[in-house]
Amino acid sequence: MTNGGGGDERDRERGGDRPPFADRGERGGFGDRGGFGGGDRGGYGERGGFGGGERGGYGERGGYADRERSYGPKARLRAKARKKARKAAKRMFTRRKICRFCADTNIGIDYKDPKALKFFVSETGKLIPRRISGNCARHQRAVTVAVKRARQLALIPFASVGI
Amino acid sequence: MREYETTFIVQPEISDEGREAMLQKLDALIEKQGAVRLAVDDVGKRKLAYEIQKFQKGHYYTLQYLDRGPAVKELERTLRLEESVLRFLTVMVNQEVTDIEGRKAAAAEEERLRKQRAAERAAREAEEERAREQAEREARAATSAAPFANAVDPDDVESDEEPPDEDEE
Numbered sequence: 056m057t058n059g060g061g062g063d064e065r066d067r068e069r070g071g072d073r074p075p076f077a078d079r080g081e082r083g084g085f086g087d088r089g090g091f092g093g094g095d096r097g098g099y100g101e102r103g104g105f106g107g108g109e110r111g112g113y114g115e116r117g118g119y120a121d122r123e124r125s126y127g128p129k130a131r132l133r134a135k136a137r138k139k140a141r142k143a144a145k146r147m148f149t150r151r152k153i154c155r156f157c158a159d160t161n162i163g164i165d166y167k168d169p170k171a172l173k174f175f176v177s178e179t180g181k182l183i184p185r186r187i188s189g190n191c192a193r194h195q196r197a198v199t200v201a202v203k204r205a206r207q208l209a210l211i212p213f214a215s216v217g218i
Numbered sequence: 219m220r221e222y223e224t225t226f227i228v229q230p231e232i233s234d235e236g237r238e239a240m241l242q243k244l245d246a247l248i249e250k251q252g253a254v255r256l257a258v259d260d261v262g263k264r265k266l267a268y269e270i271q272k273f274q275k276g277h278y279y280t281l282q283y284l285d286r287g288p289a290v291k292e293l294e295r296t297l298r299l300e301e302s303v304l305r306f307l308t309v310m311v312n313q314e315v316t317d318i319e320g321r322k323a324a325a326a327e328e329e330r331l332r333k334q335r336a337a338e339r340a341a342r343e344a345e346e347e348r349a350r351e352q353a354e355r356e357a358r359a360a361t362s363a364a365p366f367a368n369a370v371d372p373d374d375v376e377s378d379e380e381p382p383d384e385d386e387e
Contacts, residue, residue, distance in 0.1 A: 166309070167225065167280065169267075208225055208307055209266040209276065 152189025156197075164197045166204035169211045176202060180212040219254065219284040221315050226297055226306035227276035230263055237277065240300065244281060247296060253289035254318060256282040256325035259332060270304045282325060284315055 156162055165171065175183050175190075175198045182202055185195045205211045228237055241258060248255045261278035270276065283289065290308055297306045315321050 167261075204307060204309065206267075208227065208278075208305060209268055209270055212267040 154189060154191035154194050156194040157191055164194065164201045166201040166208070167210070169205055172198070172202055172205055172211055176211060178215075180206075180214045219286055219315050219318060220310055221256070221282065221284050221312035221321070222290055222308055223311050224281045224283075224290075224293060224297075224306060224308045226279055226281070227266070227270070227304040228279065229271075229273060229302045229304060230275040230277055232277070232302050236302070237279075240302070241279070244293065244296065247292060248281075248283050248285075248289050251285070251289035251292050253283050253285035254322060256284060256322060257329035257332075258282070259329070260336070273304060276304055282311075284318060284321065 156164065162171075175188055177183055182199060185192070188195070188198075190198060202211065206213050228240070232240075245255055245258075259280040259282070261280065263275055263277050266274060266276050281293075294306065294308060297303045
């Protein structure tokens with residue numbers, strides 16, 4: 056009868072991980088089978104695995120088997136931990152940048168000042184993205200407009216042959 | 219009234235008088251259109267980031283004024299017709315200026331300061347230029363007084379030539 060008991064336990068365990076009504080009927084069916092099998096369980100050729108209490112035994116149950124294996128409670132925990140670790144690693148490498156125009160409200164953005172605008176264009180004259188320059192959205196917009204104006208006035212190049 | 223700012227680039231070859239005349243013409247135009255002229259910033263000659271009409275340099279001016287609309291149109295038309303203007307750009311600086319007299323005074327003050335600084339810079343540069351010339355003249359005088367002094371410099375490394383030269387100096 057140990058087999059039958061083991062089956063019930065597993066069922067309950069798995070039930071905890073699933074939404075409550077996901078597979079009521081089926082589980083019920085298994086309960087029946089477990090009970091029915093009784094001591095003869097080993098005798099069922101196809102169900103040999105089940106008797107051993109291994110997960111593999113569930114294979115016969117069809118579609119659930121695969122999902123069970125890869126997304127069991129432990130696997131899920133492991134996946135969570137991995138995700139957390141990834142996030143932490145990311146945070147380690149990116150220092151939070153502060154928008155320099157927000158930090159010091161005295162500096163304005165002037166399209167007539169090519170020296171100041173140089174910080175926001177690459178060597179080839181392209182605009183540097185916000186994720187690198189660290190500007191906030193509002194000031195990046197202002198910088199973009201200023202750079203475009205300065206280009207029209209031939210204060211900074213549209214493009215220059217780089218390197 | 220709105221505050222506008224028109225920056226334009228004049229060909230570098232235009233003479234001071236020509237540029238002055240043009241500025242006066244623009245000032246008159248602004249006043250005629252019922253706008254308020256605030257200030258002119260003479261940025262000076264600077265290198266263009268790229269060639270415009272085969273010119274490598276340009277003389278930059280920024281004209282500030284208050285207007286309700288008509289002057290901008292007229293000014294841009296004039297600049298477009300002016301052959302010596304390489305490029306211009308008008309930007310609205312302030313949507314609504316209520317204290318016109320106050321803004322005018324502030325702009326006049328700014329312009330005065332700018333001119334003062336420019337004059338100082340010019341004076342300093344002239345002074346440096348004069349000092350450099352003075353130094354050059356002295357150097358030339360020294361070389362003419364001792365004609366062999368020049369010959370010493372390139373041959374400094376050759377020891378056999380040095381003693382007689384130094385004696386002559």
